[in-house]
Amino acid sequence: MDNVKVATESSIVEQANWKLVIENNRECYHCNGAHPELLNSLQEFDDTDDPRATPAYKELVACKQADWDEAKVPYQLKRFGKRNRLTRTPLLDGIVSMTMDGKPGCKKLMGRLPNADMGSLRILHLPNSWNHFMGDHAVVFRVLPLGPQQTVVTTKWLVxxxxxxGIDYDPEQLRRVWDATNDQDRQLAEENQRGINSKAYQPGPYSETYEFGVIDFVDWYANRVLENLGENTPSLQLAQG
Incomplete structure (x- = not known):
């Protein structure tokens, strides 16, 4: 990170609870119907153990991992509990960056990477950050609650x-895919919030196939709440006593 700078950034305010914003990020079965710009480059899954992973995806992963091994670029999936998750996964075959045409958005590559075709190093840090590091640039996200039903999502593009x-990169070109995607996700989260606010709303179960990431997030969050309630209960009882 000492070798990068912020090329451009945006902040959008979503009229939705921060938990809905994170839940939307933790599944991508909505992507095919909501994110045409993003799916010009992004795979809907990033792990060969994903129950939806196709044979073509698994074949592409094996091919790219051989290239990354040769370049001594790490890609192994790492988990640190349910809070942190890192993995490098290919973008679509022939695509090297999350740009509208799939070509590099910055001519000067990141770090010591030898070429632009490095897939996406996805880094998750619950409860408020997800990130994509590619061969040419990175996109990092931060989610902060402003209130019970208002959330700010900040996106930064790093080069x-x-x-x-103007020589190595054009900020507008870098931003185009995720500006569109962020606005589409804002609409989804806000519509979900309106639905949840309805008197007719009833919660339903999560799909273990399509929403396992959401389940992991909710389990992590619930456990953190319980842990902190446990830590604070004695002092709370003493104060009330």
Whole structure:
């Protein structure tokens, strides 16, 4: 991170609870119907153990991992409890970056990477950050609650610290895919919030196939709440006593 700089950034306010914003991020079965710009480059899954992973995806993963091994670039899936998760996964075959045409958005590559075709290093940090690091640039996200039904999502596009705007990269080109995706996700979260606010709303079960990431998030969050309630219960009882 010492070798990157912020090329451009945005903040959007969503009229939805922060938990809905995170839940929307933790599944991608909505992507095919909601994110045409994003699916020009992104795979809907990032793990060969995903029950939806196709044979073509698994074959592509094996091919790319051989290339990454040769370049000594790490890609193994790492989990640190349910809070942190890191994995490098291919973008669509022939695509090297999350841009509208799939070509590099920055001519100067990130770090020591030898070429732009490095897939996406996905980094999850619950409860408020997910990130995509590619060969040419990175996109990092932060989610902060502003109130019970209002959330700010900040997105930053990172490039090599020596990259020159207008020569190595065009901020508008870098932003186009995720500006569209963020606005589409805002609409989904806000519609979910309106539905939940309805007197007719009844919660239903999560899908273990399509929403296992949401289940992991909710389990992690519930456990953190219980842990902190447990830590604070004695002092609370003493104060009330």
């Amino acid at each position: 090599h610290k020596d990259a020159v705007e």
